[in-house]
Amino acid sequence: MAEPLLQLQGVSKSFGGLAAVRDVSLELPPGLSALIGPNGAGKTTLFALMSGFLAPDAGRILFAGEDVTGRPPHLNARRGMTRTFQIVQPFAAQTVRENIAVGAHLHCPGRGEALAQAEEVARRVGLAALLDQPAGELTVAGRKRLELARALATRPRLLLLDEVLAGLNPQEVAEMLPVVRSIADQGVTVLMIEHVMQAVMHLAGHVWVLAQGQLIASGTPGEVTRDERVIEAYLGHGTAQRLAKMAVAEAAP
Numbered sequence: 001m002a003e004p005l006l007q008l009q010g011v012s013k014s015f016g017g018l019a020a021v022r023d024v025s026l027e028l029p030p031g032l033s034a035l036i037g038p039n040g041a042g043k044t045t046l047f048a049l050m051s052g053f054l055a056p057d058a059g060r061i062l063f064a065g066e067d068v069t070g071r072p073p074h075l076n077a078r079r080g081m082t083r084t085f086q087i088v089q090p091f092a093a094q095t096v097r098e099n100i101a102v103g104a105h106l107h108c109p110g111r112g113e114a115l116a117q118a119e120e121v122a123r124r125v126g127l128a129a130l131l132d133q134p135a136g137e138l139t140v141a142g143r144k145r146l147e148l149a150r151a152l153a154t155r156p157r158l159l160l161l162d163e164v165l166a167g168l169n170p171q172e173v174a175e176m177l178p179v180v181r182s183i184a185d186q187g188v189t190v191l192m193i194e195h196v197m198q199a200v201m202h203l204a205g206h207v208w209v210l211a212q213g214q215l216i217a218s219g220t221p222g223e224v225t226r227d228e229r230v231i232e233a234y235l236g237h238g239t240a241q242r243l244a245k246m247a248v249a250e251a252a253p
């Protein structure tokens with residue numbers, strides 16, 4: 001079997017007395033996976049550890065077989081691991097094109113080349129019509145697409161998406177799902193933190209569930225949403241039943 005692109009081995013991180021991430025080990029398969037769990041479970045902290053924004057207190061992080069534990073984010077991005085942020089903070093006065101070009105500059109030193117790459121990426125995320133608009137004028141959905149585009153412009157092999165669907169209405173979520181899927185279909189390994197369970201069910205091949213800093217379950221979306229520990233710690237019985245019906249409906253011919 002091919003080596004997993006990302007491996008975590010016994011990773012832990014505390015803030016003062018609070019153990020935010022406790023002894024997490026995982027191997028990321030190719031394709032699209034999801035990391036779910038209640039608020040404060042440690043999901044964003046785990047992303048920060050993976051991408052180098054934080055260094056773990058214990059454990060190792062391997063990217064493409066190389067030990068990258070504590071390696072700074074810009075070096076990880078250069079090698080192909082990029083994350084997005086829950087709170088999107090574009091350069092408001094700059095155009096969408098210029099904002100995306102910031103990501104493209106990682107590999108394109110020339111301004112012209114970076115701007116051309118920005119246009120190509122904008123088409124992939126449905127922002128082509130808004131290239132000349134100041135980023136500050138984008139809607140929430142537009143900002144989420146811009147965050148995705150800035151990350152894609154760095155040409156990632158692994159993309160860590162932190163709640164790209166948060167704050168979107170159901171129609172905007174439905175429009176974003178094919179965009180995220182197409183990124184994975186183009187060969188980028190994607191790990192998404194997501195609370196929108198409908199999206200997790202639609203998109204993810206594999207799901208990890210974090211609660212109080214620990215992995216409590218892992219498997220297909222169908223498996224984890226039937227898991228009693230996940231229902232107790234996160235989903236609740238009502239949501240679990242609704243998701244089970246959805247899974248049955250989707251499996252029907």
Ligand SMILES: Nc1ncnc2c1ncn2[C@@H]1O[C@H](COP(=O)(O)OP(=O)(O)OP(=O)(O)O)[C@@H](O)[C@H]1O
Nearest residue numbers: 015018019020037038039040041042043044045046
């Ligand atoms: N820099 C920090 N300093 C102190 N405590 C922190 C810091 N970052 C996170 N924490 C704490 O660590 C725990 C995990 O937080 P984290 O943001 O990783 O959870 P999460 O699963 O991403 O939550 P959410 O779904 O609400 O985004 C929380 O109790 C949080 O308050």
